[in-house]
Amino acid sequence: MKEKKAEKQKYALVTGGSRGIGRAVCIQLAKDLDYQILINYNSNKAAAEETLKLVEEAGGKGELLPFSVTDAEAVKSALDNWHQTHENDIIEVIVNNAGITQDGMFMWMKYEDWSKVIDTSLNGFFNVTNHLIQKLLVNKYGRVINMVSVSGLKGTPGQTNYSAAKGAVIGATKALAQEIAKRNVTVNAVAPGFIRTDMTNDLDEKELKRMIPANRFGEAEEVAHVVSFLASKKSGYITGEVININGGIYS
Template identity: 70%
Template sequence: MKCALVTGGSRGIGSAICQKLAIDTDYHILINYQSNKEAAEETLKKVIEAGNTGEIIKFNVADAEEVKNALAQWQEANPEAIVEAIVNNAGITRDGLFMWMNHEDWSQVINTSLNGFYNVTNFFIQKMLRNKYGRIVNLASVSGVKGTPGQTNYSAAKGALVAVTKALAQEVAKRNITVNAVAPGFIKSDMTSQLDEKELVKLVPVNRFGEAEEVADLVSFLVSKKASYITGEIININGGIYS
C-alpha cells in the first residue's frame, strides 16, 4: 500500500490537498489532524467519495514524542505500507507586532511549522532513501519569501522552511526524492477569514484571493511523476503579489 501523508489535513488548504490527491493519485491518503476530528472525518468522507481510500491519524506535529509514537504505531499496524509522499501543511499563526510578541507566540508558531516539518519528515526519510523514491512538499508562504509585518514569527518559520527545502533537496536528489515548497499568498481559508479582504485584494494584481483548490492542484503536480526534474524549488502562488 503506497500512501501520501498530509499534515493539518482536516481543513482549509490541507483538506483540499487530501481531496485532490484522492482524485489524481492512487495513494492511500493519511489525513493528519490535531483536534478537529469531525473535520478530519469529513475530509476522509470526501476522499472516499472521490473513489479512493484513506484514514485519519491524530497527532500534534509540534510534539516530537507524540509524532513518533503515532507514526510508529501506524507503521506497526501497516507493515506493508510505504509513505511515498509527505505534504507538510500544518501551520498556525499568532500574529502581532514583534515588540509585543511573547515567547509562547514566537515558539508555538516555529514549533508547528518548522519543528513539525522535522518531526514528520525525519521519521520517514531513511525509508524513502532505502526505497529510492519520494515526494516531499512543504507549505511555505508569501510571508516566508518576502516577509510580512505583524508576522515575524510566521515569516521566520516559513522562511526557514524555504531554506530547509533547498538544502534537503540537494541531500536526497540522487535517490529520486524531490523536495519542493509552495508559497501561497492570500488564500480563502479559516486562517485568512479574519483578514480585511476588501483592503488586501488591492495588493493582489489578479484582484482576488486564491482558492484552496488552486494550491492543491499545484501540490498534486509536485507529488506526481511529472515533476521528477523539479526539486529544491519554491513556487509562489499568490496572484502576482510577489515573484
C-alpha cells in the same frame, strides 16, 4: 499452494489535513493519484472525518492519523504504530502542511506566540520528515512537499514569527533537496499568498485584494492542484524549488 503476497499499498501523508488547504490537498491527491490518504489532525476529529468523507466521495481511500506535529514523541509513536499495522505499506509522499499564525507586532510579541508558530511549521517539518526520510531513501523514491508562504519569501509586517518559520522551512527545503536528489526523492515548497480559508476569514478581503495584481484571493483548490503535480511522477526533475501561488504579489 503458496499464499499470494499482499500488494504494497502506497500512502500520502498530509499534516494538518482536516481543514482549509490541507483538506483541499487530501481531496485532490485522492482524485489525481493512486495513493491512499493519511489525514493528520491535532484536535478537530470531526473536521478530519469530514475530510475523509470527501476523499471517499472523490473516489479515494484514506485513514485518520491524529498527532501533534510539535510533539516529537507523539509523532514517532503514531508513525511507528502505523508502520507496525501496515507492515508492507509505504508512505511515499509527505505534505508538511500543518501551520498556525499568532499575528502581532514584534515589539509586543510574547515568547509563546513566537515559539508556537516556529514549533508548528519548522519543528513540525523536522519531526515528521526526519522520522520518515530513511524509508523514502531505502525505497529510492519519494516526494516531500512543504507548505510555506509569501510571508517566508518577502516578510509580512505583523507576522515576524510566521515569516521566520516559513523562511526557515524554505532554507531547509533547498538544503534537503540537494542531499537526497540522487535517491529519486524530491523536496519542494509551495508558497501561497492570500488564500480563502478559515485562516484568512478575519482579513479584510476587499481592502487586501487591491494589493494583489490578480485582484482576488486564491482558492484552496488552486494550491492543491500544484501540490498534486509535485506529488506525481511527472515532477521528478523539479527539486529544491519554491512555487508561488499568490496572484502576482511581489515575492
